[in-house]
Amino acid sequence: MTQEKNSDGPAIVWFRRDLRLADNPALNAAVKTGRPLILLYIFETDADRSLGSAKKVWLHHSLVSLSQSIETKGAKLLLRKGPAEVVLDEIIDQSGAASLYWNRRYEADGIERDSNIKASLKEAGLEVETFNGSLLTEPWDVETQAGGYYKVFTPYWRAACQIIGPRLASNPPLAPPKSLRPFNKNMAIDDLGLLPKDLDWDEKILEDWTPGENGAMDRLKSFLAGPIKDYADGRNIPSNETGTSRLSPHLAAGEISPRQIWQAARDGKHTADKFLSEIGWREFSYVLLYHNPELAEKNYKPDFDNFDWRTDKKSLEAWTQGQTGYPFVDAGMRELWQTGWMHNRVRMVVASFLIKHLLIDWREGEDWFWDTLLEADPAANSASWQWVAGSGADAAPYFRIFNPFGQGEKFDADGEYVRKYVPELKDLPDKYIQTPWAAPKEILSKAGVKLGKTYPEPLVEHKMARERALSRYKESRSEN
DNA sequence: TGAAATGTTGGGGCG
């Protein structure tokens, strides 16, 4: 039985990928109504693509943090599990809610679920309002002269900046509400069962992270206070722990908004253009995803549909386990497994290795990242994998093939990064730390390295693999 | 947000 929607009914804020109180337009709108609030998170069981394991762990802790913040403001986070449509109907029935607010999402199945819900609830007489809570500008905001969307990053970002700057100046990030008027309560976060049951993997990956709005803000502030000064070069050195902002998992959970980041970076005392253009790549990925709903499954360039990827389970597994025999690649893959995150420079190298050296379909890599990255962003993950594969919009040219040890020699010359994640090589001298197969026998045995035993021989020989990729890519171009 | 092959230049050793 549906209760009469009376004007005293509560307002529902449906949290999704915006697990924060500050700069949260949907929450802000709900607070402004003055109604009691139902602050709701639904663990949706009917999503198109279920969350990866790492991201579930993050979500658990991010919900813990959000629920604490909400309690300090005098209310409670309401948790439910099930298809959103069913859960919402039930809650509205029970509470007599009069209005519903949420921040938009941009992946195809989310858009579809949201618009169905919006239509049917409006029909039922509810006030439903939606907002942009996760992007600097909506993906449809930035148009070319011809009225389409930009397919190349640089002109896109130039045009986007023209819009973003003035808009933020007149409409700065929102402060968190001073207090929240509660409606009622509650189910425990543990009941959602997000954490893995057996191993302590989730504890390990959280050693370096503080999920939640406060952790996100701390990270941003400490980055802007100093490290951003050397960002242009510092961001290329994977052993440099403050070289990059490490905001990606926070941003993906919506614990911080890109508007807050933009504003804080612009207000800081150091130039932030280079850093903000990385935020721009995230934004651009959402443009691509919005206009190409199947970005995670389908080649953006259909030319690639005929590409003859190799099926090679063993090599794929060696790659995921960090056992390729290329120390720089293995360090990256192990960093991902152990920490739920990988340095961006190394992401490009390991992705190039999987796709070009092993000729394995980019979707395999995208899947692995989806499951193991704490951030697993639906737009950035697929756009970036397609970028490396060459199948994406504004993609890397087919002949750009990273040298898996050359990149290590350039960006990890002292081997600090490799030694951290590939400790079985730590006693090798710097000269051979990226290329153990080239080391003389005495040096290997002195360092306690037995190739093929304590550390693998290279999975493929670099020169051969490079030439094989070039000719395969060229071939597939001429077919189209 | 690349790497390798190829081309060019200029300094030093040497007859």
Place this chain on the structure above:
DNA sequence: ACGCCCCAACATTTC
């Protein structure tokens, strides 16, 4: 003093 060779350093081209 000069031409010649070598080679490192840098620039350009190619994939």
